[in-house]
Structure formats: C-alpha cells, structure tokens
Amino acid sequence: MPAATRHTADLPINLLRSLADLIVQLGMDPSRLCLGLGFNLADLANPQSRVSIRQACLMIKRALEMTKGRDRGLGLDMSATESITSMGLVGYAMLTSATLGSAIALGIDMQKQTGALLSFENLESPKHITLQVTCPFHEPDLLVFLVEEAFGVFLNVARTLAGPTFSPSSIELSYPRPAYADHYEHLFRCPVHFGRKDNLFVCANHWANTPIATHDALSNRQVVELLKMSANQNGEIEFVESVDRILRRDLRIPLSLSAVASQLCMSERTLRRRLAQNQMSYQVILDDLRKQRALSLLGNVSLTLDEVAGEVGFSDAQNFRKAFKRWTGHGPRQTRA
Structure with missing residues (x-):
C-alpha cells in the first residue's frame, strides 16, 4: 500500500469504536488509545469521522500493549462483542438480503464502508465458500489481532443470518499456533490449521442458499442505493x-x-x-x-x-x-x- 494511501483519512471508525468499547469492558481507560493521534473518543462516536490506516494501526498497537500478558486473543475477544449491526449500514443491507450467499457478496463489495483494515475475497469454488483475508500493508504485529477479529465477526454474522447451527468446515491461518489455540476450536467448532500459506475461512457451499428471515427487498434496495451514493463520493x-x-x-x-x-x-x-x-x-x-x-x-x-x-x-x-x-x-x- 503506497504511503500516501496509508496517510489518507478515509477509513470509517467502526472497528476502532468497538475496540474502545472493549477496553472499557476490560476496566481500562480508553482515552489512552487516542492521545496524540489527531482524534478522540468523541470522534469515534461520530459516524462521519474518518481516520487514516496509520492512525488506526497506532491505536490498535496501543490496545495490544495495554492488554499485554492476557492468555486470550484480543481479536477473538473483540469479535465476541461485535454483531452484524457493528458494520453500520452495510450490516443492515446484509440483514435485508435474500440469502447468505447474496449477503456475503454484498458485504465483500461494500467492505471499505465497514471500516475494515483487511481485504476480503470470496474464492470461487463449486463445493465451498472460501473467504480469504489479506493485509494490504505490512504490519506483522497486528496480523493476528486483525485476522482473529475478522474471522470472529464472520462467524457472528453468518450465525445471525443463517442460524445458530452455522459452522465453518475449516479455518486456515498463516501465523504460528498461539498458546490459547484451543479457544479457536471451541469458538469455530471446526478444524483449525496454523502455519498455512493463507488466511482462509471455509464453509460448505450449501450455506449460500440459506434464506435470511429478515429479508426485505425494498429496504435492501434503499440501503444499497444509499451505500452506492456514499461510495461514489x-x-x-x-x-x-x-x-x-x-x-x-x-x-x-x-x-x-x-x-x-x-x-x-x-x-x-x-x-x-x-x-x-x-x-x-x-x-x-x-x-x-x-x-x-x-x-x-x-x-x-x-x-x-x-x-x-x-x-x-x-x-x-x-x-x-x-x-x-x-x-x-x-x-x-x-x-x-
């Protein structure tokens, strides 16, 4: 990612707001996260606020430093506090989609408007839905946190849309097995493989056809058009x-x-x-x-x-x-x- 892009303040603050909320739940002072970064906690409560990739990375590093020594992954814990509504209008658009497959396609298409730091891709396959996440910038210290948070949110969203029985077929992770690896298997209820080439969230293709109970065609069209208008800016x-x-x-x-x-x-x-x-x-x-x-x-x-x-x-x-x-x-x- 070119340096100019990393310093451009165009990133929605959804993820950072959730991170500040988690720090509060852990009994720590969230104001420490923002000191000297050019924004404050009030800005994280403003849906119009935008930050740069650089600012977001610095805030996450501070959170990781503040919570150092815990025997659990901060990214997994953070995803447990997030729901589909944490994704803002994109989450509402997914809630009103017809099927899980169409909701996933919409979420990937609108990913930049959720405040995601990683890049998401649905790899084509006749038998599986394979969601691949990649980091478009080199921040190895943040990779574990970001992938944990992303995959945990994937799971929450899929169970919200398709029902509580949803479970991935397998999880592949590019980083070494952490000391708390058993928490992954307890959470995802599937084989989890560490030290792989890519970060992949894999589930059976039949889940794509699962109808969403909150589907509403008119509401979906309205919110998608609103999102596209925002993207065109x-x-x-x-x-x-x-x-x-x-x-x-x-x-x-x-x-x-x-x-x-x-x-x-x-x-x-x-x-x-x-x-x-x-x-x-x-x-x-x-x-x-x-x-x-x-x-x-x-x-x-x-x-x-x-x-x-x-x-x-x-x-x-x-x-x-x-x-x-x-x-x-x-x-x-x-x-x-």
Missing part, C-alpha cells in the same frame, strides 16, 4: 482499489494491463489515464502487492525462497531477490532473519 479511490483487488486475486500469474482494463470494461488507454490522474501506475500497484505478499510469506519459515518467489509471480528466486532488494533496500534472507 470517493469514486477514484474505489477505482484504484478495484485494480488492486483484481491483481491480488492471483499474483502467481499477474494479469497484463490490457487484461485488467478488460475486466473493468474500459480501454487500456483509459485505464492508464485514470491511474495517472491518481498519481498511480499499473507497475507501482503490482510491485506494491508483490512486496506486501512477499513480506507476509517470508514470515512463514516453512516456505522456501523459491516457493515465495513463485507465489508473487517470479519464475526463479534470483529475479525475486533483485526485485525484493529494489523494493525494500535489502534481500529477502535478511528480512527473514
């Missing part, structure tokens, strides 16, 4: 994120500029022009995605450099090493060390 930001999302689907075989343009239903020339208007280029976006993905994978010591290179679209480790040094100023082995 940041149309160019959303456009760049669309390019980012298309490329991120499979970095092993990066799409050409013309292929990305085709998926966006525009010419290659138009795509170049619109990216340039945002002080961005196809290669900058691709290189940044590759860098962030490589940094994430290098944290998994079970993967060789050749495997990491392949995952980010390089045919051999030598070319990957050269590119990585160009991106970061040092080699991948130094980073891993």
